[in-house]
Amino acid sequence: MLRVGFMLALMLAPVTATGQTLKVSETMIRTCAAETPYAVAQPTCAGDAANICQSLPGGSTTNGIVACLQAETDIWDAMLNEEYGKARTAFDSVGGEDLTTSLRDAQRAWIAFRDADCAMRYHQWSGGTIRSVVSASCHLQMTASRAIALRDLARNEP
Template sequence: MLLKRALIATVLAAPVTPLAAQDLAFTSTITASCLSNAPDMAGQMACIGTSANACMEDTPGGFSTVGMSGCLDRELQYWDAKLNENYGAARTRARADDDYLNGTPSETALRDMQRAWITFRDATCDYERAQWGGGTGGGPATVGCLMRLTAMQALYLADSGIGE
């Protein structure tokens, strides 16, 4: 009986550890492979979320609020890096192109478009979070929205021919 009480006390005193980021079974190679095999923009769009979904399926507790948020955030980071890479390339092309629209250089128009897009993305994802009425699903909904819209913008910047 004493051993049982000691075991119960130890279990109850042990800290409850939530799913940690390092516990996620995430790999961006799933999305990268999907993108490299996609024949067109529609195929590339279908790749959005593939790594996050696999992460949720392969991680114990991956469909918990914490698990979903973590997996979605990892893919968001992947797409954010792609977005920055593609924006830099589009900016270089726009600068070299030096076309003007109503007196505005194309590089300036690109910058203004990107700033407006950031405002749009943030407002859209705030609205999606609001649909959860303060519930715990709001976190994963927000991160999923940020991931999806960031991925779409990254693909747009790569495919748009800006500055060509």
């Protein structure tokens, strides 16, 4: 099973300094995914829901921006897990365990790549609090990109 969903849930509880929860529109994010064409590497509408969230009370501070980015990432992550599950089922029926093991290996390797990539960007901005925004944005964009890639993999009908 994927560890990514569990890990993110632990890491990314979207709570602001005031204790209020900053919310994003799940419908908006799912619409973004649905409207992203086949084989597009990076959905251009990823991040829009987090931007709107930032106009909520408490959303414009560094912590608020990060919480909004994380709230949107959670939705993309849920979609990623849904698409991964669909891909597993689809490939299990055509290729059996060999293929689903290979898919799992690829997904694990992607998780390690995402972590290393976002850690590097965090380091790059080590001079200021912007680093946590950069890192949260990195997770959001990579998760969105991967959710679309897995969706298109399961379709597998170019």
